[in-house]
Amino acid sequence: MATGRTHRPATRSRGIPEATVARLPLYLRALTALSERSVPTVSSEELAAAAGVNSAKLRKDFSYLGSYGTRGVGYDVEYLVYQISRELGLTQDWPVVIVGIGNLGAALANYGGFASRGFRVAALIDADPAMAGKPVAGLPVRHTDELESIITENGVSIGVIATPAGAAQQVCDRLVAAGVTSILNFAPTVLSVPEGVDVRKVDLSIELQILAFHEQRKAGEESMPSAGQPRAEVRAPEGGKGPDGEIPAVMPA
Numbered sequence: 001m002a003t004g005r006t007h008r009p010a011t012r013s014r015g016i017p018e019a020t021v022a023r024l025p026l027y028l029r030a031l032t033a034l035s036e037r038s039v040p041t042v043s044s045e046e047l048a049a050a051a052g053v054n055s056a057k058l059r060k061d062f063s064y065l066g067s068y069g070t071r072g073v074g075y076d077v078e079y080l081v082y083q084i085s086r087e088l089g090l091t092q093d094w095p096v097v098i099v100g101i102g103n104l105g106a107a108l109a110n111y112g113g114f115a116s117r118g119f120r121v122a123a124l125i126d127a128d129p130a131m132a133g134k135p136v137a138g139l140p141v142r143h144t145d146e147l148e149s150i151i152t153e154n155g156v157s158i159g160v161i162a163t164p165a166g167a168a169q170q171v172c173d174r175l176v177a178a179g180v181t182s183i184l185n186f187a188p189t190v191l192s193v194p195e196g197v198d199v200r201k202v203d204l205s206i207e208l209q210i211l212a213f214h215e216q217r218k219a220g221e222e223s224m225p226s227a228g229q230p231r232a233e234v235r236a237p238e239g240g241k242g243p244d245g246e247i248p249a250v251m252p253a
């Protein structure tokens with residue numbers, strides 16, 4: 001769902017391509033589900049299907065981790081969960097701040113899935129003085145005046161921006177100046193960041209627009225005259241569909 005824009009090379013220094021890094025969370029999600037069902041091993045085909053990824057690509061991805069599985073047995077689920085978590089840096093706790101505690105920011109703050117994946121919401125920050133001190137998801141909202149001290153005191157390196165688009169760049173600049181080096185941006189605007197700062201953005205309306213494209217194409221196919229008639233070519237967005245008909249809108253190749 002997120003599109004990334006980083007200043008990093010396509011291959012990280014440890015030799016794992018960015019596209020592989022982007023698929024690791026998909027494998028981890030599928031493996032975690034298997035682990036919760038106490039499944040001990042999984043074949044590359046089964047795991048690829050569960051993650052919505054091609055199995056040859058999965059084997060190539062795992063070779064970067066030095067994980068080749070055992071012929072006839074497959075991959076050890078628990079070990080892969082550990083290995084991928086370690087590779088993604090999830091074996092440590094990441095304090096995160098959310099800036100902009102409106103409809104979206106409050107919903108994100110209330111989402112329990114961050115904590116279970118190693119992301120602790122350290123503080124909720126908003127510019128509205130009327131919100132300061134009000135509890136949201138068990139945390140008092142802090143005023144933006146405190147942004148820099150909150151970042152420093154909590155050792156925060158990841159910031160989430162859920163402000164209106166017009167405020168996002170200024171919030172981003174303050175976060176970066178205070179020491180944040182990774183930003184998840186929900187505001188519908190492109191952020192400028194210095195070298196070494198990673199930005200991922202999430203835009204559900206872009207996902208809906210891609211689905212609308214496919215809906216339109218399906219409707220066009222249904223009303224198409226029989227074979228032999230000329231038809232206009234409609235190109236699918238880059239990436240095409242996944243194995244289960246899923247449209248990987250932003251999955252890197």
Ligand SMILES: NC(=O)c1ccc[n+]([C@@H]2O[C@H](COP(=O)([O-])OP(=O)(O)OC[C@H]3O[C@@H](n4cnc5c(N)ncnc54)[C@H](O)[C@@H]3O)[C@@H](O)[C@H]2O)c1
Pocket residue numbers: 099100101102103104105125126127128144162163164165167170171185186187188202203204205
């Ligand atoms: N990415 C997505 O899929 C998606 C989905 C929904 C909303 N959004 C975007 O998320 C943002 C928030 O949407 P919302 O519905 O929660 O809006 P909202 O108006 O309910 O909340 C915005 C909050 O940001 C605060 N704010 C404004 N300027 C600020 C600043 N400089 N510093 C700190 N806080 C500030 C406001 O006081 C308010 O509490 C918008 O940009 C919206 O377009 C994105």
